[in-house]
Amino acid sequence: MQLKPLARSLVAVLSIVVIAGCSSTGGTQDGDSYGSQDGSTTGSSTAGTGTGSQYGSSTGSGSGSGSSQQADSRIPEVRTIYFDYDRDTIKNEYESVVMAHARYLRANPNAQVVLHGHTDERGTREYNMALGERRADAVARFLNIQGVSSSQMSVVSYGEERPAVNGQDESAYAQNRRVVFNY
């Protein structure tokens, strides 16, 4: 249900990847499966309306990659991205973060990242484990489409078990819905 915007951004990213000449056979399938799930559900959040601009933002990240040769030797400093409630869509504002990690991982084929998926505390624990995994999987697929080898990535969902902050308000919840890049 929360895959709709990602489907479009993946297609957008995918086309850039293809243009750039990177190989990503797995990515094509991902894009297809996202698209098919998309059609069967109705969106329940306003997050979807922002996705049109992701074409633009992914172009922007492409320009970033040109000037990053030096930076790619260091692990990117921003290692956490945040998600909307009940969603695993990588938001526009965090695409550049994920792209920076993609560049680092491509430039350092021996580097390994563990993607930790987290949710806020609402809902049942084991179901939240599954939602946390979806978020981390979404980032892994994004990285994969960017040409990062699957062998460099692994995913661990912590569900709601390791909140970044304690608290029962939206500000705490928002800080807890996240994927963390662990090197």
Added chain:
Amino acid sequence: MQSLSKVWLFCALLLISSLASANNLTIEITRGSDQALPIGVVPFAGSNGMPEDIAQIVQDDLERSGYFDPLARSDMFEQPSQSEDVEFGTWRSLDVRYLVVGRAEQTEGGFELQFELMDISGQRRMVGETVTVRGNDLRGAAHYISDQIFEEITDIRGAFSTKIAYVTAQGVADNMQFGLYVADADGRRSEQVLTSDQPIMSPAWSPDGGKLAYVSFESGRPAIYIQNVATGQRVQATSFEGINGAPTWSPDGRRIAMSLSKDGQPEIYIMDIGSRSLERITNNNSIDTEPAWAPDGQRLLFTSDRSGGPQLYQYSLNGGEAERLTFTGNYNARGRYSPDGEQVFLIHRSSRGYQVARQDLSGDRLVILSETTRDESPSVAPNGTMVIFATQQGGNGVLSAVSADGRSSFRLPSAQGDVRDPAWSPFLN
């Protein structure tokens, strides 16, 4: 010499009780049933100075069940200790329907307790028994007496001698401490079973009450372990890539249903404990998790978002398609069967929040039972009268329980940290 050993025993008991109380949960009745039966539990003669107040434990057990409304001790004009001394008129004037009287005596190897249950309106003795206590297990003996009284009056087997397992957590983010505990059903006498700086989740009792299956992240990833509660010995049952979650035992104790995401998204599997062989039950692109085994061993209940959001489904192990059970609202998860297999208790997202609810399998009407709105992890008492669950109070995770009919509830706050993921044991005797 003898008095010296008594002092020693007393000191040892003091030490034990102070150690144990560090993580004890204390009961607060949050809602009393208007249909509760008035009962008097008279302090046991001879129990003064004993390490436990037996009558108080019995009274608290009965009150917590929601079936009884105990008379305050201060309202008792007299304190008989045997049936011959009970003046029925006195107790009738106090509107008491049942009366428990008893005596306690210290013996060579422990204690001897005698109790009698009186029907005040019927002016008769209903039941009585002499209970021999080895060592200092007065609490265990008191829970046993509660079980006898409860069953005699309600015709329902008492579940006061059962245990609960639960998880505690302190700290935040990368600096956390988790504990797995087993305590009496009233939250007392807690014992730590496991401690870790990585998450512990989803404890599940084996049907004989001897083992716990649970999820631990101690290796850096989730894995399912099976631990012998008495000896602490344990084995790692699964450590597949991805989620290893939500273990639940088959009624015969030979298999464990679980959720594994090794093939992509979380799917329900059944593992044969002896051979470790896996049978895959669900197969689709959605989340399938939180399995529960029906008491008849023939059906599995689980949460799936195949319809868009989480709903409960039931799958017959004899074949066929999984059948959707819940249709009220857009979030119904973590279902557990009643012991007769005819109802399910679950977490339902209402307009107020996440609440414990009940649904008959014969219909699709859903009844909200709890008054709290951040509820998780319902677990049903083996006699089906109460459901224990995790909720929040003042920003802390606490355990709470509600009667299966929603009429009464109590809370088990902890002195420190979050308490969550309760699992009510099967009958242990």
